[in-house]
Amino acid sequence: MGTQSVLEAALDYVRHGLSVMPLGGDKKPLLKTWEPYMKRLPSEQEVEGWWGGFFKGAGVGIITGTVSGLVVLDVDPRHHGDATLMKAVTQHHLLRWEDLDARPPIAPPQPPRQPRC
Secondary structure, three states: OOOOOHHHHHHHHHHOOOEEEEEOOOOOEOOOOOHHHHOOOOOHHHHHHHHHHHOOOOEEEEEOEOOOOEOOOOOOHHHOHHHHHHHHHHOOOOOOHHHOOOOOOOOOOOOOOOOOO
């Protein structure tokens, strides 16, 4: 993260329209009630209170969805998520690679080779 503190990063995220919350080392929210931040951004004062005091040293979680204008697609190749994503794109046309800010996880399917006789 360079010389930028976690507090400065969290504030920067909020200033760019992202809803944030403090996370523990286990990546779980440290706030007892974080659902309000699914509908609104935290104020800079809230963020300063979290990372500048009570949750000093916490990680920064970004709340996805409408509030932040982000959708995250977590593809886990260990559980065949890459193949499922490829099927959604190539067979069902649910997504287009152009809509994603990523490269295909596996090579696009090739037509079957004709057997040699």
